[in-house]
Amino acid sequence: MERKKEKNLINFYKDVHWSNKKGIFITTxxxxxxxxxxxxxNAKDPNARTDEAATTIFREVLGHRSRYNKGLGHSVMPESTKVAGVSNEEYERLAKENEANRKNAEYYQNRVEEIEGGFRIMREHMQDYEQRVNMKMS
Incomplete structure (x- = not known):
């Protein structure tokens, strides 16, 4: 890969698995x-078709474990990422999404507590009202 100056793992995969002699892939x-x-x-937006996107797709299709890519043996040493199999770009997007979800969860938890407090007060008022009605009725 370094000799060919190829950064895109998808193109590299084709180069490695293509038989120039037969003009076809080595196996189906x-x-x-x-x-x-x-x-x-091709399903990605044209602006999102980067080398990192190709690496992510490559790992998605072939699988990934640290320091090894299925289908290529031990010849490729992938870049380290914060989470194995997830690109830094994807990791950052997920971290932001996680933070937003955490804030939403806290907001809704507070709202539930406020609503429960309002119901408790309403129940107390209803009990007080029922006691007064019962006293007047008796």
Whole structure:
């Protein structure tokens, strides 16, 4: 990959698994994997088709574990990320989404407590009212 100056793992996968002599992929499995990667990349917005997006798709299709990519053996040493199998961009997006969800959860928890407090006060007023009505009736 370094010799060819290729940063896009999808193109690298094709180069490695393509038989120049026969003009086809080495196996049908490699062809299916490549087609699936291309399909996922084409589904992205043109501005989002970056090398990092290609790496994410590559890992999604082939699987990923630290220091190893299925289908390529031990020849590729992926960049370290904060969470294995998730790009830094995706990690940051998820962290922001998680923070927003946490704030929403706190807000709704406070609202539930306010509503429960209002019901408690209303119940006390109703009990007081029922006692006065019962006293007048008796």
């Amino acid at each position: 499995t490699t062809e299916d994997n490549y087609n699936q990667m291309v399909q996922l990349m």
